[in-house]
Amino acid sequence: MTETRNNWTREEILEIYNQPLMDLLYKAASVHRENHDPNTVQVSTLISIKTGGCPEDCGYCPQAARYHTDIEGNDLMSVQQVKAQALRAKSSGSSRVCMGAAWRNVKDGPEFESVLEMVRTINKLEMEVCCTLGMLTENQAKRLAEAGLYAYNHNLDTSEDYYKDVISTRSYEDRLTTIDNVRKSNVTVCSGGIIGMGENPEDRAGMLVALSTLNPQPESVPINALVAVEGTPMEDMKPVSIWEMVRMVATTRIVMPLTQVRLSAGRTQMSREGQALCFFAGANSIFAGDKLLTTPNPDMDEDLEMFRELGLNPQKAFAKSPQPSSIAAEDSVLAPNGEKPGWSRPGHKIERNESLRTKGKSISESLD
Numbered sequence: 001m002t003e004t005r006n007n008w009t010r011e012e013i014l015e016i017y018n019q020p021l022m023d024l025l026y027k028a029a030s031v032h033r034e035n036h037d038p039n040t041v042q043v044s045t046l047i048s049i050k051t052g053g054c055p056e057d058c059g060y061c062p063q064a065a066r067y068h069t070d071i072e073g074n075d076l077m078s079v080q081q082v083k084a085q086a087l088r089a090k091s092s093g094s095s096r097v098c099m100g101a102a103w104r105n106v107k108d109g110p111e112f113e114s115v116l117e118m119v120r121t122i123n124k125l126e127m128e129v130c131c132t133l134g135m136l137t138e139n140q141a142k143r144l145a146e147a148g149l150y151a152y153n154h155n156l157d158t159s160e161d162y163y164k165d166v167i168s169t170r171s172y173e174d175r176l177t178t179i180d181n182v183r184k185s186n187v188t189v190c191s192g193g194i195i196g197m198g199e200n201p202e203d204r205a206g207m208l209v210a211l212s213t214l215n216p217q218p219e220s221v222p223i224n225a226l227v228a229v230e231g232t233p234m235e236d237m238k239p240v241s242i243w244e245m246v247r248m249v250a251t252t253r254i255v256m257p258l259t260q261v262r263l264s265a266g267r268t269q270m271s272r273e274g275q276a277l278c279f280f281a282g283a284n285s286i287f288a289g290d291k292l293l294t295t296p297n298p299d300m301d302e303d304l305e306m307f308r309e310l311g312l313n314p315q316k317a318f319a320k321s322p323q324p325s326s327i328a329a330e331d332s333v334l335a336p337n338g339e340k341p342g343w344s345r346p347g348h349k350i351e352r353n354e355s356l357r358t359k360g361k362s363i364s365e366s367l368d
């Protein structure tokens with residue numbers, strides 16, 4: 001097993017990222033094989049349990065209420081609806097369900113109680129349960145853990161430097177605080193980011209520094225390629241090349257050897273050969289299902305065919321950490337504690353989003 005380091009520097013990571021591709025692939029594939037079965041890939045299904053109407057201003061996201069996109073919003077789904085979707089996902093080979101709600105942060109109350117019940121219900125189906133609900137207090141993290149949550153997703157998105165160009169309604173520090181709150185429970189951490197938002201390789205390396213210096217490192221790191229959605233400030237960004245994606249996956253694998261590296265948004269823009277290269281470079285997880293929250297994703301049959309062609313096997317649930325127990329609501333020893341978390345509220349600057357839109361346009365014109 002490769003020794004995990006928590007002191008990577010930006011310079012070291014850039015040197016890895018920029019080395020000749022064949023050397024990078026060889027090194028990443030070697031680290032991957034030392035720590036994982038290279039023919040096993042974890043399959044997760046993402047369910048958007050509450051879509052759209054989000055007060056945040058993430059420049060890439062069609063769910064932000066302030067952008068004019070054509071997504072259909074919905075209120076929080078019922079526990080039964082979520083259970084039905086989870087059962088379908090399980091029968092198609094998924095071992096994990098990730099439930100996403102377009103919230104700034106979790107608020108104590110009936111909706112959170114419903115999410116806790118969803119967690120208990122899916123955990124009983126012997127599937128790993130992950131949630132991505134926005135910012136979270138320590139008490140809320142512990143309540144999710146008590147309900148049987150396996151993982152919590154909270155992406156850093158990009159480097160701390162570039163973050164301010166992508167989101168202005170909450171700070172990088174808030175993100176790290178939520179991850180820290182999750183770490184105070186026994187829930188595993190899933191945190192990654194997006195490439196193709198106009199950032200440079202230094203920013204990509206900066207994000208990997210932020211993730212790899214967390215101690216322990218996140219158990220799961222999703223790498224997304226931006227899906228530029230009309231109506232968002234990033235609508236004109238050009239898709240990243242497969243070589244950038246392969247480099248990012250390989251570098252992530254080298255600096256976080258034990259982590260599950262997940263190919264997330266952007267797979268529809270990648271050929272099967274491109275995805276195979278990513279698996280070779282150390283990706284060992286995908287999101288399945290024809291939609292990722294609101295953006296397109298390959299359909300399940302296509303993925304099953306790709307698995308057959310490449311000789312890949314879906315990873316069994318709880319292969320990396322044991323199944324958490326679920327405490328029933330009536331036996332719970334934890335209750336809402338009325339905590340006022342005091343998340344930052346940096347002033348929203350619409351000009352910032354305008355400058356991002358201009359940047360997207362000028363990048364796209366320079367590539368034409």
Ligand code: SF4
Pocket residue numbers: 054055056057058061062063064101102103104134
């Ligand atoms: S990424 Fe999440 S927090 Fe940001 S606008 Fe979209 S739903 Fe809201």
